[in-house]
Amino acid sequence: MKFTHALKVVAAVGTGAFTVVASAPAHAGGGHSSPAPIRTITTRLDGPFGLDVLSPHAALVAESESGEVTAVNLRTGARTTLISKLPGVAGVAADRGKIFAVLGGPNPEGPPPPPSKYPPASVLVADRNGKHVRVLADLLKYELKHNPDGQKQFDKAGKPYDALSNPFSLTATRWGLLVADGGANDVLRVDPRTGKVSTFFVPPNPRTKECLAKGAQANPGTKGCDSVPTGIAVQGRHVYVSTLGAEQPGAAAIYKLDGRTGRVLKKYGGFTSLTGVAVSPWGTLFASEVLFGAPAGPPQASDPSKVGRLTRIDGRRVTHAAVPTPTGIEFAGGKLYSTSGSIAGNFGVKHAGRLVQVNPSAFR
Template identity: 40%
Template sequence: MHVRNRVALVAATALSCAGLLSTTPATAVSPKAAETPAKVKVVAKNLTDPRQLSESGDSFYVAESGLNQVAQVTKAGGARKTVVKGVANAQGAVRAGGKIYATSGSSNPGEPQVGGSRRLYVAKAGQKPATFADLLAYELKHNPDNQTQGTGPTDDTLSNPYAVVKSRAKNGFLLIADAGANDILAVSKKGKVSTYWVPQAITTGECATQEQNSDAGPSCDPVPTGLAYGPGGLLYISGLSSEAPGEGRVYVLDKNTKLVKTLTGFTSPTGVAVGSDGSVYVSEALQGAPEGPPAPDFNPDSVGQVVKVAPDGKRTYAQVSQPTGLLWSDGKLYASARSLYKAFFGADGAGQIVSVDPSSFVAQ
């Protein structure tokens, strides 16, 4: 399969390809040059590579991939505290039944996999996390996408759990987007894993000529990343589509897992949210990244945007610095921002949760 088909998500791979990463972080572009657009309000700061967002009561829960932990952030005031530590490459987090469930993602491409990664963990706030479901083991046994399995010590093609949401299916508990396994998995209250839905390989655009290691022929892996429910109980799934330009997808499933709609034309989407009016929001963390080494005055906060797709199909765009996770809550859109700063600068604490004002979205 093509090298981009099983990324450990955009952080290291895409930034490296764009020339944004440096082996000497001190010589990289200074984060002091960064500014948050006026119509994008900072709700919380001092996060480290924040990824998926969720909510429970008066708090947000956010996976901090750069610190292998989950933080709780109050909606009013943005006060944060660490509630779960020790989740390697934390990518997604959700609170359910008084406990916190967090996905442990794959290591960056070329790096050894961390022991205990590629699992779903559970913990009460302040307690040590325990394995709730071994998603890598499920992939090794069942391989829902029917692709050749790679088993090298640095391999990320098997499983890379990303987003997790509470399921609205009958007798459902949690759903997980596994970007490495190319599937959506259901996890029961007892930790039993089953296959919920498997998107098909992408065969359009640049993907039409990409090498593949399955019987799909030349294609790109769908690489599901984000999960969100919208009006009518429809499930929305963002797909990275191997980072092929313009080939990103948002799949829309009904309660019976029937594919009812596919939105196309995105580039490397890592998150999705749905407004109460049915507008779909898609995060493109690397929009605007230079293809080669950046100029000395390059501002990394100029990289990234959120795409809004209105019910009539009209698209508008808001500039948000490296957004990954998205959440629609109480009539507002929230995003995890500066989600790749530790990978870029080698420093903790630059990440944010921001609210994106409707007036931020403009035509291009």
């Protein structure tokens, strides 16, 4: 159940469900020249983890550090805070006139989270304008009762061996809300109306050489690395899930699943520390690697602008784009969007988060 400390850390939109009224300019460029490889849409975000692109005009961003759900105008970069005071908000999705958000879980090895009227590791629901926020589901409660990955949870003194539940992303699908719970090593399904929680998918533990080495696993009796699901994408009747693989080389993977049953249809393996996944209608896969290139040692000694990348998997061809510390990623309307600077705060750099559009020329 391990989850890395590095990750703990005026335009009407579409159908008129959301309105963005702030005035932060986008860096769009002009004229008839070719688009920039990476276009910055908006800046000064704080820990932008989750991303949901609603239409060609707007997206929602979960800002983990500031505890805000922010609406962003994709054309102008204008920002509006819809929900605030959500410590560690990790994922966000809009569906059927509601906004859903998921909060990260407590870190048993770190300081207690800031006070909040919402429990950690919970799914929240709000009206489309961000009002009337309430708890829809308690994922930690579900983990304690059902323990889908079967790992030992507590030592003899009653102390958790590792993070029990630490949700990282949330996606609205035709089958319900799907939550990648990195701490619990599972993907959970939440009924958006009733809040009922069920297990959708439990990725197998990676068993690479590094994952089978002594000390690789904190939970007694567990063989191999924790899978640590981090990202979810939907294309047609399929669900794609990315995993972190406990940050071990080659232990991360992308799973293609049957969206109704959660059955594994295909596995793309051999990656390292994936933190998000997206897929185009033509089957091209995209993944974010928030820690790629991070040197050993404390994060404060590194330059976050040189850490992280996006990976594109197009058949057998794999290419990369230099996007600093990305997490949330989505392909929508023929365009690829990504958060950037998602964990820059861990490196001591404040307000460095961005939302960017990544064009095909960025991948090399």
